[in-house]
Amino acid sequence: xxxxxxxxxxxxxxxxxxxxxxxxxxxxxxxxxxxxxxxxxxxxxxxxxxxxxxxxxxxxxxxxxxxxxxxxxxxxxxxxxxxxxxxxxxxxxxxxxxxxxxxxxxxxxxxxxxxxxxxxxxxxxxxxxxxxxxxxxxxxxxxxxxxxxxxxxxxxxxxxxxxxxxxxxxxxxxxxxxxxxxxxxxxxxxxxxxxxxxxxxxxxxxxxxxxxxxxxxxxxxxxxxxxxxxxxxxxxxxxxxxxxxxxxxxxxxxxxxxxxxxxxxxxxxxxxxxxxxxxxxxxxxxxxxxxxxxxxxxxxxxxxxxxxxxxxxxxxxxxx
Amino acid sequence: xxxxxxxxxxxxxxxxxxxxxxxxxxxxxxxxxxxxxxxxxxxxxxxxxxxxxxxxxxxxxxxxxxxxxxxxxxxxxxxxxxxxxxxxxxxxxxxxxxxxxxxxxxxxxxxxxxxxxxxxxxxxxxxxxxxxxxxxxxxxxxxxxxxxxxxxxxxxxxxxxxxxxxxxxxxxxxxxxxxxxxxxxxxxxxxxxxxxxxxxxxxxxxxxxxxxxxxxxxxxxxxxxxxxxxxxxxxxxxxxxxxxxxxxxxxxxxxxxxxxx
Amino acid sequence: xxxxxxxxxxxxxxxxxxxxxxxxxxxxxxxxxxxxxxxxxxxxxxxxxxxxxxxxxxxxxxxxxxxxxxxxxxxxxxxxxxxxxxxxxxxxxxxxxxxxxxxxxxxxxxxxxxxxxxxxxxxxxxxxxxxxxxxxxxxxxxxxxxxxxxxxxxxxxxxxxxxxxxxxxxxxxxxxxxxxxxxxxxxxxxxxxxxxxxxxxxxxxxxxxxxxxxxxxxxxxxxxxxxxxxxxxxxxxxxxxxxxxxxxxxxxxxxxxxxxxxxxxxxxxxxxxxxxxxxxxxxxxxxxxxxxxxxxxxxxxxxxxxxxxxxxxxxxxxxxxxxxxxxxxxxxxxx
Numbered sequence: 001x002x003x004x005x006x007x008x009x010x011x012x013x014x015x016x017x018x019x020x021x022x023x024x025x026x027x028x029x030x031x032x033x034x035x036x037x038x039x040x041x042x043x044x045x046x047x048x049x050x051x052x053x054x055x056x057x058x059x060x061x062x063x064x065x066x067x068x069x070x071x072x073x074x075x076x077x078x079x080x081x082x083x084x085x086x087x088x089x090x091x092x093x094x095x096x097x098x099x100x101x102x103x104x105x106x107x108x109x110x111x112x113x114x115x116x117x118x119x120x121x122x123x124x125x126x127x128x129x130x131x132x133x134x135x136x137x138x139x140x141x142x143x144x145x146x147x148x149x150x151x152x153x154x155x156x157x158x159x160x161x162x163x164x165x166x167x168x169x170x171x172x173x174x175x176x177x178x179x180x181x182x183x184x185x186x187x188x189x190x191x192x193x194x195x196x197x198x199x200x201x202x203x204x205x206x207x208x209x210x211x212x213x214x215x216x217x218x219x220x221x222x223x224x225x226x227x228x229x230x231x232x233x234x235x236x237x238x239x240x241x242x243x244x245x246x247x248x249x250x251x252x253x254x255x256x257x258x259x260x261x262x263x264x265x266x267x268x269x270x271x272x273x274x275x276x277x278x279x280x281x282x283x284x285x286x287x288x289x290x291x292x293x294x295x296x297x298x299x300x301x302x303x304x305x306x307x308x309x310x311x312x313x314x315x316x317x318x319x320x
Numbered sequence: 321x322x323x324x325x326x327x328x329x330x331x332x333x334x335x336x337x338x339x340x341x342x343x344x345x346x347x348x349x350x351x352x353x354x355x356x357x358x359x360x361x362x363x364x365x366x367x368x369x370x371x372x373x374x375x376x377x378x379x380x381x382x383x384x385x386x387x388x389x390x391x392x393x394x395x396x397x398x399x400x401x402x403x404x405x406x407x408x409x410x411x412x413x414x415x416x417x418x419x420x421x422x423x424x425x426x427x428x429x430x431x432x433x434x435x436x437x438x439x440x441x442x443x444x445x446x447x448x449x450x451x452x453x454x455x456x457x458x459x460x461x462x463x464x465x466x467x468x469x470x471x472x473x474x475x476x477x478x479x480x481x482x483x484x485x486x487x488x489x490x491x492x493x494x495x496x497x498x499x500x501x502x503x504x505x506x507x508x509x510x511x512x513x514x515x516x517x518x519x520x521x522x523x524x525x526x527x528x529x530x531x532x533x534x535x536x537x538x539x540x541x542x543x544x545x546x547x548x549x550x551x552x553x554x555x556x557x558x559x560x561x562x563x564x565x566x567x568x569x570x571x572x573x574x575x576x577x578x579x580x581x
Numbered sequence: 582x583x584x585x586x587x588x589x590x591x592x593x594x595x596x597x598x599x600x601x602x603x604x605x606x607x608x609x610x611x612x613x614x615x616x617x618x619x620x621x622x623x624x625x626x627x628x629x630x631x632x633x634x635x636x637x638x639x640x641x642x643x644x645x646x647x648x649x650x651x652x653x654x655x656x657x658x659x660x661x662x663x664x665x666x667x668x669x670x671x672x673x674x675x676x677x678x679x680x681x682x683x684x685x686x687x688x689x690x691x692x693x694x695x696x697x698x699x700x701x702x703x704x705x706x707x708x709x710x711x712x713x714x715x716x717x718x719x720x721x722x723x724x725x726x727x728x729x730x731x732x733x734x735x736x737x738x739x740x741x742x743x744x745x746x747x748x749x750x751x752x753x754x755x756x757x758x759x760x761x762x763x764x765x766x767x768x769x770x771x772x773x774x775x776x777x778x779x780x781x782x783x784x785x786x787x788x789x790x791x792x793x794x795x796x797x798x799x800x801x802x803x804x805x806x807x808x809x810x811x812x813x814x815x816x817x818x819x820x821x822x823x824x825x826x827x828x829x830x831x832x833x834x835x836x837x838x839x840x841x842x843x844x845x846x847x848x849x850x851x852x853x854x855x856x857x858x859x860x861x862x863x864x865x866x867x868x869x870x871x872x873x874x875x876x877x878x879x880x881x882x883x884x885x886x887x888x889x890x891x892x893x894x895x896x897x898x899x900x901x902x903x904x905x906x907x908x909x910x911x912x913x914x915x916x
Contacts, residue, residue, distance in 0.1 A: 031801065039800045046793050142619045143915045144788065144814065144842060158825075187440045189427040196413045196424055203411035207425030208396045237789050238821055241814075243619065244789055266415045288797035294783040295744055 013260045013268075015311050016275045019304070023279060027286030034289055037165025041158075044167070047281035048174045049074075049236065052229040053252040054259075054273040055181050056107075056222030061256050062185075063198040063218055064265025065114065065121035069106065069129035070226055070252050071245030076136045077103040077230030082145040082240030085152060092151035100227030106132060107223020111216040129249070136242045145240030156235035170232045174274075177228070181270050194218060199266025254280060254301060258308045267312075279304065323350040325387075326522050327372065327403075327491055332381035334367050341367035342378065343546030349491065354513065354523045356533045356554075359543030360566055366495075368543060369526055373405040373493050374398030385490060402489030408496045410480045414469035418461065419443075419450040421468055422483045453486040457515050474505025478512055485516045492516055493524045498532050510536050530559050539581045542566050553581035608640045609875030611868055612662030614655050614672040615645040621840060622860050623673065625913035626697065629861030630671065633868035639875075641868070642667055652676040656683040669693040669871030671864070677702040677747060693874045695881065697863045699748050709870070709881040711863045713889050715748050715837070716767035718856035719755020719809075721891040721900075722835035725854040726807055727760045728897040729833045733806065735760070735777040738798045740784040740791050740810045740819055745770055749811055752837050756809045779805060784815035791818030799826055810836045813843030813855065820851045839892060841914035847894050848905040854893035860913055862887045 028035040053070050060067045081099025084090045090098070106128060113124040155170035185191035196204040197214050205211045233244055258276030261268025280301055287297050329347040333340070342364050349355050359365040370376040372383065374392030383390050385401055392398045395405065412421045423446045429435035430442045450464040459478045461471070468476055477497055484492045497513065498506040506529075513536060517523050527533050533540060534554045542549045542565050550565055550572040557579035564570035572580075613630045615623035627643050634641040642665060644658030652675055659670055660683075670692055674680045681701050684694050688708065696707040704710060726735075739756070742749030747770050754773045757764035764773040772781065779802035782794035791814065799805065799822060808823075810816040816836040823829040836843060839857025846852045870881045891901065892908035 033800050042796050042800060046796065049789075137619045141915065142621050142624050144817075146842065146845075156825075187438075187443075189429070189439065189441060192416070192420060192424075192427065192441070195416060199413040199415045200411070202409075203413055204424065206395060206405075206407065206411045208399060209425045233789065237792060237818065239788065239817070241788050243787060247790075266413065284793070285797050285800070288780070288782050288794070289801045291780065291801070293744060293781075 013272055016259050016272055016279065016308065019258075019307075020275050020279050020282065023282050023286065027282065027289065030286065031289040034286060037161070037163050039285065039289075041161070041165050041167050041171070043278070043281045043285050044171045044174075045156075045158075045236065046285070047277040048168070048170045049229050049233045050248055050251045050255055050280075051174045051274055051277040052177060052225055052232060053248055054255040054277050055177055055270065056225035056229075057252045058256050058259075058261055058268065058270050058273045059181075059194060059218045060121070060222050061198075061253075061261050061263060062194050062265060062268055063215055064201075064263075065215070065218075066125065066253065066263070067110065067121065067219075067222060068125040068249060068253075069110065069132055070125075070222070071248035071250075072129050072132035072136065073103050073106045073223065073245075074226045074230045074233065074248060075242060075245035076106070076132045076139075077227045078234050078240045078244055079136050079140045079145060079242055081152065081230065082148050082234055083140065085149050086145055086147055092149045096152060096231055099230055100224060103227035103230060104220060104223040107220045107226070108216075110223070111219030114219065115212040115216050140240070140242040142242055144242065148234060148238060148240065152231070153235045153238050155232055156238070168236075170235055173228070174232070177225070178271060178274050185270055190214075190217075195266050197265075251277075251280065254305055257305055260308065260312060262312055263309075276308075323352055325349065326351050327383070327385050329368075329372065329383045330381060332368065332371055332378045332383070334364075334371065334376060334378050340546055342371070342381075344381070345543070345546060346548045347372070347541065348551075349522050349524060350539075351522055352517065352520065353538040354517050354525055354536055355539050355541055356525045356527060356537035357541045357543060358527065358530075358533060358562075358566060359549075363543040363566070364546040365526060365543040367546075369493060369495065369524070372398075372491075372524065373403060375405075399487075403491045403493065404484035404488035405493040406477075406480045406484045406495065406497060408499065410476055412468045412476065412480060415467055417465045417467055418454075418471075418479050419447045419464040421479060422446070422450045422453070422464075422486065426487065449486075454482050457482050457485060457512055457519075459512060472505065474501050474508050477501065477505075477509050481509065481512050481516065485519065485521060488521050490521075491524060492521050493526075495526050496528065497525065498527065498529055506532065530563065534559055544568060550575070551581050552579050556581075608638050609669070609872050610640045610642060610662075610665065610667045611669045611671065611871035612642045612644070612659065612667035613864065613867070614643075614658045614662070614670065616649055616651075616655075616673050616675045617647070618645045621914045622698075622838070626673070626860040626864045629864035630868050633865040637868065637872050639868060639872050646675050650675050652679040655680060659683060659687060663687055663690065663692055667692070668875055669695070669867075671695050671697050671867035671871070672707075673698045674701050681706040693871065693880055695867050695870060697867055698860065700884075702747070704884070710884045711866050711870075711887050712884070713858040713863075714767075714886050715751035716755040716758075717886075718837045718858060718889045719752040719757075720759035721755075721856050721889065722809070722837065722854050723756040723759020723761075725759075725891060725893060725897060725900050725902065726756070726809070726833055726835050728900050729853055730807060735807050736802060736805045737775075737778045737807045737809065738780045738782070738795070738802065738805045738819075739772070739778055740782055740794050740798075740808065740815045741772060742786055742811045743783045744772070752811060753809065756835070784811060784818065786812050786815055788814040788818040791815030792822045793818075795819040795822035796826075799823070799828070803828075806832055808832055808834045810834060812836060813838045813840055813846060813852065816843070816852050816855075817846060820846075839890070839908060839912055841909065841912040844892060844905060844908040844912045847892055847908065850894065853895070854891060854902065855908075857890045857892050857908055857911060859887050859889075859911070 077099040080102045081095045084098050085092050085095035113119050114121050158166035158168045161167050193209050193214050197211050201211050255276035256273045259272025283300050284297050327349040332342045332345045334342040357365050371378045374395045374397050428442045428446050430440045434440045459482050498509050537554050540552045642662045646654035694707045696710045698712050700710050701707050750770045754764040757773050762775040780798035782798050784791035784794045808819050813836050816834050823832050833853045836852050836855045893902040
């Protein structure tokens with residue numbers, strides 16, 4: 001019996017999308033190349049790695065957790081899959097699976113430490129962040145892995161969409177993953193349980209839902225997404241870079257926060273994280289097109305994060 | 321003719337280290353009644369309720385439901401046996417809608433392929449059911465899709481009570497349902513509790529609020545020192561006598577026999 | 582009772598033996614502090630220092646900050662090394678200004694402090710500096726680029742480090758100078774601008790970010806024909822972006838570093854020319870200076886240029902460059 005206003009997404013969700021549209025409108029006025037199909041598809045490619053990491057990060061933040069290790073785990077996955085293919089000679093598909101396997105394993109470790117040893121996610125992932133980083137550097141000897149087999153970089157290739165617009169396969173994959181996650185979180189019981197665990201874990205436990213299993217599943221699933229992101233990173237750059245992912249840690253969290261998901265858990269829409277990632281990408285692209293120093297991009301991102309969190313808080317204070 | 325016994329317990333013992341919370345406590349709940357459980361702090365009433373709702377496992381003693389012995393190892397076991405508990409902090413997810421909260425943990429899935437393979441939720445059916453159940457209990461909340469946190473304290477309590485009543489098959493246990501509510505909202509909840517009983521579900525009610533207890537209970541179970549001190553009839557006994565038994569100022573055998581129930 | 586009296590005597594005896602033994606072979610202790618543990622440049626520097634120390638009979642302690650800019654980590658490492666007996670500290674300062682007070686404290690204690698690769702601010706903050714002339718490195722590739730363009734009007738994209746970093750500014754400005762454009766001098770920390778520079782973006786020395794920066798600059802100025810990059814990973818990223826846009830044949834990319842992977846890229850035609858620098862040499866010189874100081878008390882002073890060589894696959898008239906084979910022999914990193 002809800003009115004049409006009830007069916008509209010809350011301000012926390014609509015806000016980021018409006019901000020994205022405003023930003024695009026602004027940059028379109030500054031440089032006529034901004035709004036072209038070629039440029040926009042470029043921005044999508046530039047955010048696809050952070051975008052996929054942000055899916056995993058959103059799931060974890062929905063449970064009122066956080067994962068500071070996401071970028072480093074992604075880098076490890078990239079090194080593992082490229083080294084397995086180039087040095088151990090594994091067929092690319094198998095090497096990719098190994099890479100994703102390693103990132104999933106880290107997700108499992110994070111999840112077990114949080115659910116079994118009951119350590120706070122911030123502390124746990126702070127530790128695994130350093131461990132993943134060290135393993136990556138040691139295993140790769142701090143060297144970039146080159147001569148990556150073609151098959152692994154396929155997702156970086158593009159196909160034309162008419163005119164100058166080309167779309168990368170990786171972008172299609174990212175959008176598909178967002179679609180799948182959105183569906184699962186909205187329409188399945190397992191998805192709703194993720195929200196419930198984040199909103200009130202004790203209440204959820206009392207209704208018979210196995211909260212620890214839900215949490216563990218979320219961390220493991222996030223690990224899978226980081227593995228896919230590492231494949232996208234390898235596909236985009238064509239190499240296995242041990243120094244990748246260092247800024248993706250905070251970039252992913254920024255995307256989730258900008259997208260309206262609450263750091264306190266239980267609230268948020270996963271598509272918001274895509275919008276959040278796009279906002280950062282659009283600003284970076286737009287400011288470069290305007291010839292403005294990258295320091296301003298950092299400043300703008302900081303301001304937007306504050307605005308996003310403040311909007312979320314204020315819009316909820318309006319309701320009882 | 322006393323009504324049949326729905327739930328009973330004999331000789332429950334529960335120790336927490338050196339502390340003996342339940343010292344051979346007995347308990348009986350009859351069909352179609354509201355039984356209030358009262359007692360001072362440390363009297364053992366919360367331990368008793370926890371044993372009945374499956375939140376704790378007693379060290380000794382026996383619990384029977386409809387005559388058959390039961391052993392609850394967790395609240396889920398009790399729920400499966402048809403006993404629903406409304407906890408003091410309500411156990412709702414505030415950001416989720418009323419309908420979602422009602423069906424949390426027992427969601428309905430769409431029929432056929434959509435439900436079994438894609439595991440899609442049947443939101444329409446859950447919403448319709450929520451509306452129906454709440455109407456049945458005459459809970460006057462406009463929309464089942466609004467988030468629980470938008471409701472007042474009393475309305476939230478009604479949602480929690482309504483959820484328990486909707487799914488309970490045997491017993492509804494309520495822990496301090498009118499605590500922290502104003503007069504009007506408190507009465508609203510009491511009305512709802514009566515309707516639950518009238519639906520055919522016996523209710524066990526823990527409360528510190530003597531006026532509410534006397535207004536709504538059919539019988540009052542007084543817990544003291546880990547045992548059952550007495551079961552009294554609120555229509556016959558005075559509030560001050562009840563409190564006296566509760567604190568030990570008066571002994572049970574000092575009460576006139578018609579006060580007992 | 583007997584054991585109690587025995588213990589002090591035995592410990593005195595042990596200490597005497599230990600001191601005697603230590604006196605006999607007392608290698609000078611030298612500390613090497615790099616910016617990070619992971620940049621291959623510093624990995625190579627540490628290797629070079631280790632080899633030199635082993636060969637010349639010194640003991641090397643090594644440490645680093647956690648990340649570029651981690652001054653506190655370097656200060657802690659320095660204090661610990663001095664406490665462990667290091668008489669010489671070799672350091673690549675993460676923050677050229679902030680490290681100076683800690684270095685002064687060390688020098689006041691009689692410790693020799695030599696800056697490697699980049700100077701402190703002021704340069705006199707350390708006893709000596711063994712470094713690449715980053716400005717000259719930029720000049721060399723600027724000159725090569727000018728010759729490579731052969732008179733065509735230049736549309737230059739610069740992929741820099743990040744604002745305010747002295748090495749980033751020196752290489753950038755040196756490049757402009759070498760190309761023949763007006764540019765700030767070697768002391769400036771500002772990135773020079775010119776009409777021919779159609780886009781400037783920050784790569785943070787990272788391949789993925791360099792790729793993104795190049796992509797965005799390409800959108801702004803698709804007519805680019807020359808790209809200056811702060812280092813070879815950024816150059817690799819720029820090349821990938823150009824290749825995806827089908828523009829790699831018409832654009833000249835120049836870089837700085839001379840790492841083995843970078844030299845390979847020069848050989849493959851990805852990078853037209855790069856200025857090679859010598860971290861191993863810096864480290865070896867540093868170790869030698871430390872041993873000399875321990876033996877004779879003589880301190881080195883001033884700035885010693887550890888050299889920079891222009892490596893290019895295609896030699897051009899008027900520009901002195903060495904070929905890829907030479908570059909590979911001298912390169913640092915995994916060969």
